[in-house]
Amino acid sequence: MRNDRTTAQPMTRLCDEMDNQSRLLSSRLFEKHRQVEVVLNRSVLAWKETEKSKKRSSGSSSLSETAHSHAVQVCEIVAVHKMEDDGQDNTDTERRQKKAKQLSTLYPHAFTVSYVRRTRQQQWRCSDVTFQCANQGLCQQWIQVINEQLSLLANRPKSLLVYINPYGGKRRGKRIYKQKVAPLFRRACISADVIVTERANHARDHLKTEANLDKYDGVVCVGGDGMFSEILHGLVTRTQTDSGVDQNQPDAELVPCSLHIGIIPAGSTDCICFATVGTNDPVTSALHIIVGDSQPMDVCSVHHDDVFLRYSVSLLGYGFYGDLLTDSERKRWLGPARYDLSGVKTFLSHNYYEGTISFLPAENNMGTPRDKLQCRSGCCVCQHKPSSKDNKQWEMSEEKEKSDKDGSSGWSVIRGKFIAINGASMSCACPRSPKGLSPSAHLADGTTDLILVRKCSRLDFLRHLLRHTNKEDQFDHSFVEVHRVSKFRFQPRHHELVSLEDLSESPKKTGFSPICSAQTTCNYSTAHSSWTCDGEILPHTAIQVSVQCQLIRLFARGIEEQQQQCVFEDPCTLWALEPSTH
Ligand SMILES: Nc1ncnc2c1ncn2[C@@H]1O[C@H](COP(=O)(O)OP(=O)(O)OP(=O)(O)O)[C@@H](O)[C@H]1O
Numbered sequence: 001m002r003n004d005r006t007t008a009q010p011m012t013r014l015c016d017e018m019d020n021q022s023r024l025l026s027s028r029l030f031e032k033h034r035q036v037e038v039v040l041n042r043s044v045l046a047w048k049e050t051e052k053s054k055k056r057s058s059g060s061s062s063l064s065e066t067a068h069s070h071a072v073q074v075c076e077i078v079a080v081h082k083m084e085d086d087g088q089d090n091t092d093t094e095r096r097q098k099k100a101k102q103l104s105t106l107y108p109h110a111f112t113v114s115y116v117r118r119t120r121q122q123q124w125r126c127s128d129v130t131f132q133c134a135n136q137g138l139c140q141q142w143i144q145v146i147n148e149q150l151s152l153l154a155n156r157p158k159s160l161l162v163y164i165n166p167y168g169g170k171r172r173g174k175r176i177y178k179q180k181v182a183p184l185f186r187r188a189c190i191s192a193d194v195i196v197t198e199r200a201n202h203a204r205d206h207l208k209t210e211a212n213l214d215k216y217d218g219v220v221c222v223g224g225d226g227m228f229s230e231i232l233h234g235l236v237t238r239t240q241t242d243s244g245v246d247q248n249q250p251d252a253e254l255v256p257c258s259l260h261i262g263i264i265p266a267g268s269t270d271c272i273c274f275a276t277v278g279t280n281d282p283v284t285s286a287l288h289i290i291v292g293d294s295q296p297m298d299v300c301s302v303h304h305d306d307v308f309l310r311y312s313v314s315l316l317g318y319g320f321y322g323d324l325l326t327d328s329e330r331k332r333w334l335g336p337a338r339y340d341l342s343g344v345k346t347f348l349s350h351n352y353y354e355g356t357i358s359f360l361p362a363e364n365n366m367g368t369p370r371d372k373l374q375c376r377s378g379c380c381v382c383q384h385k386p387s388s389k390d391n392k393q394w395e396m397s398e399e400k401e402k403s404d405k406d407g408s409s410g411w412s413v414i415r416g417k418f419i420a421i422n423g424a425s426m427s428c429a430c431p432r433s434p435k436g437l438s439p440s441a442h443l444a445d446g447t448t449d450l451i452l453v454r455k456c457s458r459l460d461f462l463r464h465l466l467r468h469t470n471k472e473d474q475f476d477h478s479f480v481e482v483h484r485v486s487k488f489r490f491q492p493r494h495h496e497l498v499s500l501e502d503l504s505e506s507p508k509k510t511g512f513s514p515i516c517s518a519q520t521t522c523n524y525s526t527a528h529s530s531w532t533c534d535g536e537i538l539p540h541t542a543i544q545v546s547v548q549c550q551l552i553r554l555f556a557r558g559i560e561e562q563q564q565q566c567v568f569e570d571p572c573t574l575w576a577l578e579p580s581t582h
């Protein structure tokens with residue numbers, strides 16, 4: 001399909017460079033009083049000022065080509081609308097509506113393309129470009145052909161179920177959704193059923209039993225990591241129930257969820273959003289949902305004595321982070337600042353805990369926790385899905401594990417005194433620690449990074465913590481070790497195992513916590529910490545953890561390496577193929 005009706009002149013040299021066969025439509029149109037050549041093929045919409053228009057606007061000076069040319073990937077077009085449709089959005093200001101009206105009087109045959117524009121630091125914005133056509137037929141043709149291309153994008157959601165936590169983070173969930181997200185969903189013609197939660201676990205319970213999930217292409221949570229966790233538990237449990245899988249069995253092969261999950265960040269840490277998108281920005285997340293991005297993600301199942309406890313996607317932390325979270329829960333009223341206060345308090349307490357950690361090192365994994373190979377969009381480590389050969393080896397090692405009488409074959413066991421035991425299934429990057437707890441952990445490689453911080457001086461622990469905020473390697477300490485594992489178990493040192501000699505010493509209280517301090521000579525360490533599981537405190541300390549590879553999918557694409565260049569499959573290039581900086 002081609003259309004050169006608007007001009008009798010031959011197309012310019014640059015347009016001629018384009019593969020004629022791949023063009024769906026090309027016309028000379030007007031954009032902001034400038035004549036532009038607009039070309040659409042299956043993957044790109046591009047527009048470029050014509051030579052004539054360039055000369056008129058810049059005299060004889062030769063402006064750089066890119067200043068006049070723009071290219072947008074079709075998969076990053078949000079929507080196309082006839083000009084007068086714009087401004088009908090009831091959230092638009094009166095000024096915008098007036099401007100839209102003026103423009104539509106001035107240019108009666110115009111259409112507007114809304115598309116994704118990258119700004120700084122992984123942030124996306126929705127930009128508009130309006131093209132004026134010579135006649136109504138041409139305008140409609142452009143709208144129709146672009147819409148046809150958009151309808152071929154099968155991953156895009158059309159119908160979403162949205163849960164808003166009105167009390168997450170700074171209590172801005174409802175406002176964020178109404179002002180920043182809903183208008184974009186409307187523009188992209190996505191319908192959304194919205195539920196504002198009335199209590200904790202409302203969203204989880206609704207998903208588990210009530211929600212008619214057949215109606216939806218995805219579930220969106222507006223809130224923080226805790227709210228995401230509710231959605232995760234609701235969806236995963238529902239999927240297992242519907243498939244007859246018993247999640248209490250630690251070895252059960254869980255069924256992946258078919259619905260994608262979107263996260264609109266409105267919490268305190270928002271670490272899952274940050275680690276999968278690269279920024280905590282509601283508009284960016286809404287755009288990732290609209291374009292139907294897909295990021296698989298590992299989920300850890302946590303059991304205690306063959307009873308299912310919880311799922312985790314980010315941090316399973318015992319000791320430092322467990323104590324920090326326990327303390328911060330009592331300070332919820334403080335909002336996000338609770339983590340700073342509890343962080344200082346827990347640091348000063350400087351407690352350590354004794355126990356035994358056993359783990360099954362990851363096999364056939366392409367990465368290691370210290371290889372500095374960060375998980376990025378299209379990550380090759382995560383794409384290296386176990387082949388059937390790998391699977392066989394995997395099964396064999398599982399068999400080996402089962403056949404071993406005490407079940408310890410392939411397992412490593414470490415007994416010791418730990419200030420922190422952390423299982424990071426993803427980097428856990430967040431604004432507090434932009435590279436995260438385990439900078440090279442992967443979102444979807446079927447493993448978790450097990451970080452063991454042994455008893456050390458307060459100063460050494462501070463050094464270790466500070467390295468989470470700078471470029472230094474936080475694992476490069478004699479008291480820290482890190483392993484990439486597929487399973488791990490923890491057993492705290494039992495009360496009865498403590499010798500009478502130990503018990504004769506009373507615990508020295510630091511004034512911050514009743515638990516033993518690593519700074520003192522006290523070795524009365526029967527006290528237990530708690531596990532924090534993505535921000536929730538677990539009721540047991542003895543746990544078994546197993547990574548379920550790629551159990552869920554998010555509307556995200558991982559962190560983009562840098563400004564993504566427009567890369568096209570067609571051998572011919574349109575013109576300077578840079579993403580629009582319009
Ligand atoms: N209507 C509600 N009333 C009270 N609590 C709720 C409600 N809806 C959800 N919750 C609970 O609030 C908790 C915290 O919510 P959320 O994760 O959104 O914010 P946050 O804790 O501030 O952020 P983060 O988890 O990122 O630190 C969640 O565990 C969730 O179960």
Ligand SMILES: CCCCCCCCCCCCC/C=C/[C@@H](O)[C@H](CO)NC(=O)CCCCC
Nearest residue numbers: 225269271314315339428433465466468534535
């Ligand atoms: C002296 C300066 C030292 C600074 C050290 C910073 C180290 C920061 C590491 C941050 C790791 C966050 C991991 C996120 C886990 C989330 O699932 C969970 C739920 O929201 N949040 C926390 O556990 C909240 C965790 C809050 C940590 C502060």
Ligand SMILES: [Ca+2]
Nearest residue numbers: 298425442447
């Ligand atoms: Ca992982």
